Structure formats: C-alpha cells, structure tokens
C-alpha cells in the first residue's frame with residue numbers, strides 16, 4: 001500500500017494540475033514562515049496593521065461584504081446513499097458534486113500561491129487526535145489555521161506515520177455567492193470548499209473536519225465529535241472536574257468556557273479552567289469514562305459583546321497576537337465592536353466612515369482568532385494526550401419561555417432525548433433569519449455529517465455494560481419574565497448552576513423529580529448574594545405542564561420527521577415523558593446527605 005505521504009504528494013500534484021497555481025508552498029508552521037506571510041498580507045492589504053502599542057502583533061482582515069458567515073444552504077454532505085446524509089443535511093450525489101466543484105476549481109489558483117497546510121486536530125501525541133491537510137490559495141486561511149490547529153512539520157510527521165488523513169481543498173475562487181459550495185465527502189474523508197474566505201467555510205479543520213467529517217469518523221470508530229465547550233471546575237478542596245457543554249452558535253459557549261467565578265466563589269477558592277470553547281472529541285477510556293480533547297489550538301470567537309463585564313478573560317487574551325475579522329476601528333487604530341465599553345469607532349467593518357445609520361461598526365458575526373494559551377484561564381490539561389475525564393454533559397439553548405434554568409436527565413437515554421430535542425432562537429453566526437426557534441439537536445444541526453437518526457442511535461450505543469457515563473443536564477440562561485427581562489443574571493453567576501450540577505454528580509445536591517427530569521428546588525441552588533426575588537426564582541425553575549405537553553408533541557413530530565431510521569428507544573422515551581406529564585405530580589427527592 002502507498003504511504004500517506006505518497007498519496008499526499010499525488011493529491012497535491014492532481015490539485016495543482018487542476019487549479020494551476022503560480023507556485024506551491026508547503027507550510028512548516030515556523031515563526032519565520034508566519035512572519036513572512038504576515039508581511040506579505042500587510043503589503044497586499046489582506047491584513048491591516050492595528051495599533052502596535054495597545055495591540056502588539058494584532059491585525060485586521062476585512063472580508064468581502066457578501067462573505068461574512070457560514071452558508072448552510074450551500075453546504076452539502078455527499079454520500080453515495082442519500083439516506084446516509086439524512087433529512088438534516090443538504091445532499092448531493094458525490095459524482096455530481098465533484099464535477100460541479102471541480103469545474104469551479106479549474107484554473108482557480110492562476111497567478112496565486114497554493115499553500116499545502118498539514119495540520120493535526122488535537123495534541124500531536126494524543127491517540128484521540130486526527131490529522132488532515134488543507135490545500136488553500138488564501139494566506140489569511142493559512143494564518144488562521146496556524147493559530148487554530150497544530151499546523152506544520154509535526155503534523156506532517158504524524159501524517160507520514162498514519163495511514164489516513166482528511167483531504168481538504170479550498171479556494172476563495174471569485175468570492176461569488178453563486179459560485180460558492182462547501183462539499184463534504186465523508187466516505188472519501190474529503191472536503192471541497194470554494195467561493196468563500198469566511199472562517200467556518202474556509203478554515204477546513206474546524207467545522208468541516210472536526211465536526212462534519214469527524215462525526216462520521218467518530219461513529220465508525222466508536223467515539224463522539226461534538227459541538228461542545230470543555231471547562232474544568234476546581235472546587236475549594238482543589239478537585240477539578242470537567243464538563244462538556246453544547247449550545248447552538250452564539251449562545252455564550254466562549255463565555256461559559258472562560259467564566260470568572262462570582263466574588264464570593266473566588267474568595268472561597270473556586271477556579272475555572274478552559275480546555276475548549278467550540279469542539280469536543282470524546283472517547284470511552286479503558287476505565288469506562290468518556291475522555292475528551294479539544295481538537296483546536298485556538299479560539300475563533302465572536303467579537304461583539306466581548307467586554308470586561310461579559311468575558312474579561314477573552315478581552316485580556318485578545319490584546320496581542322490576534323487576527324481580527326470584520327470589526328470596526330477607532331481613530332488610533334484600535335479594534336472596536338458593539339458592546340466594548342472603551343473607545344469610539346471611526347471606521348466600520350467595511351472600512352467606511354462609521355455612520356450608525358448604515359448599521360453597526362463591527363459586523364455582528366465579526367471575529368477574533370487567537371491562540372488558546374493566551375487565555376488567562378487556559379488549562380495545561382488541554383495538551384494532555386489522554387484528554388480529561390468528563391463528569392457532566394450539558395445541553396442548552398436560548399429559550400425565552402418554558403424551559404427551566406436547569407434540569408437533569410434521569411439516565412443516558414433520557415439525556416440523549418434532551419439533546420435531540422434541543423432548540424434555540426437563531427443568531428447571526430449563520431446567514432438567515434434571526435430570532436426564530438429552530439430545533440438544533442445537540443447543537444449539531446449544521447454540523448452532523450450524517451443522518452441524525454443514525455447519530456442518535458450512535459449516542460444511545462454508549463450506554464453499555466462497564467460504561468461510566470457522565471450525567472446529562474439541560475440549562476437555559478435565557479428564560480424571560482412577563483416583563484420581557486431575563487430572569488437569570490447569567491455570566492459568572494452560571495457557576496452556581498454548575499455547582500449544583502457537580503453536586504448531583506457526586507450525590508450531594510438535592511432535586512425534585514418532575515415529568516421532564518430532575519429540577520433543583522430553590523433551596524438546592526446557592527442563591528446567596530444574588531438580587532433575585534423568590535417569585536423570580538420560582539418562575540425560573542417552574543414547569544408549566546400544559547405548555548410542556550405541547551412541547552413534547554412538537555418533539556415527537558420532530559423525531560418522526562427522520563423516518564424509519566429513528567431509534568425506537570428515543571421515541572419510547574418521548575412517549576413516556578408525554579404520558580408522565582399528563583399524570584404525574586412532582587415529588588421531592590433529597591440527596592442522601594443533603
């Protein structure tokens with residue numbers, strides 16, 4: 001059999017023949033290489049230097065105004081059998097998809113440099129990590145991949161030693177939305193993306209590899225590739241436990257991953273450690289626990305709303321060596337976005353004189369790209385080859401009504417249903433209407449590389465003898481009162497909810513059994529020092545049985561939409577809860593020592 005490097009060389013030659021670049025550059029990931037590339041981009045205008053005194057090593061990239069977000073309607077899963085992609089994906093026959101994009105790739109790199117970017121998703125020495133190579137004609141993509149992945153010589157050595165890697169081909173093409181496609185070929189471990197330079201469409205290691213192709217690989221190899229942050233919570237006794245949490249785009253994953261404990265918790269000795277803010281790969285270990293790595297090496301975070309109050313760790317980490325995309329700038333060339341309490345914009349994200357009548361200074365989906373280590377709460381365990389053991393999995397969404405602040409699933413299968421039923425109001429991270437409720441199972445609707453029904457079956461399969469699975473919870477920071485105001489303060493105060501969750505994991509926290517799961521009583525949560533009225537806390541934790549009956553009916557309909565492949569186990573779970581809602585009164589269960 002040909003070695004991986006032979007097959008890589010052959011692929012690079014084939015791509016060069018098709019795309020006709022002026023030159024080919026194999027990236028080694030060195031600091032000299034990135035320095036030169038950055039100088040070239042500053043000279044060409046691909047990057048704009050920012051204030052070197054306040055923001056050393058930072059630069060700004062302005063994307064094409066029609067290329068500012070992921071494009072789900074142009075994103076395809078191309079499997080031989082349409083049902084393998086499922087109703088949750090756009091599908092195209094692989095032969096047709098290759099023909100369609102190859103026609104666009106023909107000659108696409110004329111006059112440009114073709115970069116060959118070997119990368120590793122996850123610590124170089126981790127058995128959970130997987131490698132890929134992205135071929136791109138965008139130096140901006142190369143610079144981002146260098147921050148977001150372990151890119152260069154070490155990844156190439158691992159590829160040489162392994163027998164497969166994910167092939168990602170990218171060109172910005174003409175940046176024409178009519179000639180834009182993000183194609184995935186999971187059976188070939190291949191991606192072809194053309195016509196966009198935007199993060200999620202162009203940094204192929206992230207959504208395309210680590211989630212869409214990764215989820216496919218994970219199913220065939222017995223692990224999970226999830227749209228989850230990973231955070232470590234250290235209690236005053238010095239024990240750190242790890243939580244993985246899935247929220248749809250722009251629901252505060254980055255904020256939760258970098259949470260600053262409230263003052264009283266800090267004083268008592270609580271600490272928060274960041275492992276990852278977007279993607280989590282989890283695999284059962286020999287001990288039966290799920291062990292997780294963050295496959296990424298950086299954060300590609302949403303800038304607007306990032307401030308001292310909302311996410312001081314994020315603000316601190318982006319003061320140096322950061323690539324900003326589509327933010328505004330101040331008169332002295334500092335980056336600026338809506339929600340930043342200091343400074344005034346003079347130019348907007350398109351480089352026009354800032355005029356509030358023309359819209360915000362920063363695009364709502366403007367971003368920062370920064371190395372993970374720059375985060376003050378970065379955990380050295382993010383580099384651990386074996387990963388970290390996961391004690392709890394949290395699902396959540398933006399639900400202004402109905403869904404309580406937190407509840408616990410009775411068992412794994414119930415937890416899988418809770419994840420499958422997740423929903424949220426849409427945000428600006430993808431193009432489309434904002435503020436509409438859409439079901440987003442496990443926050444993977446845009447990212448699962450195969451049929452959701454098969455994905456739920458895969459999740460259920462982890463519940464087997466010997467497994468020591470994490471408990472599963474659902475949170476909702478976004479419930480509103482009758483006055484339209486949020487009932488829960490959110491941000492650092494969310495640690496109070498995490499404390500309850502960890503207390504449930506070790507049997508020290510109480511809960512009340514309800515038809516939808518285990519909900520804390522008011523006395524089970526530490527609300528000390530919070531300005532929250534008893535009426536508001538009752539509303540936050542309350543369950544409106546009638547409204548939940550409609551919700552369960554809607555969930556049942558949603559599951560039925562996946563047809564015959566939907567696991568019966570999940571449908572049974574839905575039916576049991578619907579029946580319990582119609583009959584069961586709430587009862588209180590107390591922790592053994594609580």
Ligand code: OXD
Pocket residue numbers: 070200248249250278429430
């Ligand atoms: C992201 C997203 O960019 O989920 O992380 O949209």
Ligand code: MN
Pocket residue numbers: 227249278
């Ligand atoms: Mn994401």
